[in-house]
Amino acid sequence: xxxWIILAVLLGGAPAALADERLPPITxxxxxxxxxxxxxxxxxxxLPQRSWRKMMDGLSDHFGEDASLPEATRxxxxxxxxxxxxxVSGSREGRKFVKSIAADQSPMRITEVPRWVGxxxxxxxxxxxxxxxxxxxxxxxxCHRGADSGWYDDD
Amino acid sequence: xxxxxxxxxxxxxLLSAGLAAADTPRxxxxxxxxxxxxxxxxxxxxxxxxxxxxxxxxxxxxxxxDTPSCTTCHGAAPQDxxxxxxxxxxDPIAVSAAPKRFTDPAEVEKWFGRNCNSVLxxxxxxxxxxxxxxxxxxx
Numbered sequence: 001x002x003x004w005i006i007l008a009v010l011l012g013g014a015p016a017a018l019a020d021e022r023l024p025p026i027t028x029x030x031x032x033x034x035x036x037x038x039x040x041x042x043x044x045x046x047l048p049q050r051s052w053r054k055m056m057d058g059l060s061d062h063f064g065e066d067a068s069l070p071e072a073t074r075x076x077x078x079x080x081x082x083x084x085x086x087x088v089s090g091s092r093e094g095r096k097f098v099k100s101i102a103a104d105q106s107p108m109r110i111t112e113v114p115r116w117v118g119x120x121x122x123x124x125x126x127x128x129x130x131x132x133x134x135x136x137x138x139x140x141x142x143c144h145r146g147a148d149s150g151w152y153d154d155d
Numbered sequence: 156x157x158x159x160x161x162x163x164x165x166x167x168x169l170l171s172a173g174l175a176a177a178d179t180p181r182x183x184x185x186x187x188x189x190x191x192x193x194x195x196x197x198x199x200x201x202x203x204x205x206x207x208x209x210x211x212x213x214x215x216x217x218x219x220x221d222t223p224s225c226t227t228c229h230g231a232a233p234q235d236x237x238x239x240x241x242x243x244x245x246d247p248i249a250v251s252a253a254p255k256r257f258t259d260p261a262e263v264e265k266w267f268g269r270n271c272n273s274v275l276x277x278x279x280x281x282x283x284x285x286x287x288x289x290x291x292x293x294x
Contacts, residue, residue: 039241066272139242
């Protein structure tokens with residue numbers, strides 16, 4: 001019994017201690033719904049404004065799929081992503097991600113950002129990426145169960 | 156006695172009204188596709204679940220290379236959950252397994268628009284959309 005109380009305190013206390021490492025959860029409903037249909041809605045802090053602008057201008061061929069949106073929704077989402085991009089948001093993790101990108105690069109994949117690559121090098125067995133439960137590097141939630149709400153420092 | 160009967164009767168009426176209401180949006184969507192199909196071809200005879208199944212299961216050329224078929228994401232068994240290329244689970248596409256399917260006209264149009272373009276490289280016709288929904292209603 002006492003063990004459980006201590007565990008609960010430890011678990012409950014952790015988020016506050018690590019609050020710095022957490023990415024702010026997405027608060028825009030259109031982003032949650034429209035950008036969360038085919039994969040989890042990725043936090044905009046992982047990429048710079050220039051990347052989001054490029055992505056939102058090319059939704060009809062989005063990584064080999066048509067993800068196009070009605071114009072009003074597209075504009076609303078683009079505005080939210082750009083306002084919360086890693087180069088303008090106050091998120092520490094976001095700043096680190098964007099700083100690792102060369103100034104003349106506008107990556108479309110978070111999984112190609114040098115900091116993402118560095119954080120996963122040696123941490124994940126090569127075979128884990130092709131595990132049927134994972135399927136894709138972009139399937140963050142397969143490994144980070146709190147990814148949807150901004151937690152990546154969980155395992 | 157009469158009171159109990161009346162209460163039971165009221166419950167029945169409410170229940171059936173609820174069921175009817177839940178079906179109306181899908182019927183309205185199908186009716187709209189039917190009128191589009193008829194205005195393109197006045198002799199149009201009605202939607203076909205068999206044609207819908209062929210569209211669903213077929214391997215199509217002309218679309219984007221990573222998505223040759225509707226089953227790429229929706230899976231071969233419409234009653235089972237599907238999975239996107241990025242690994243996210245999606246609800247079954249069969250109406251029996253996911254009763255809310257094809258009840259929101261904007262969602263229906265948005266996804267036919269995207270997925271027909273990804274898989275077929277073109278828009279789906281009203282006939283194809285009606286056939287597809289008709290097939291899924293029987294699944």
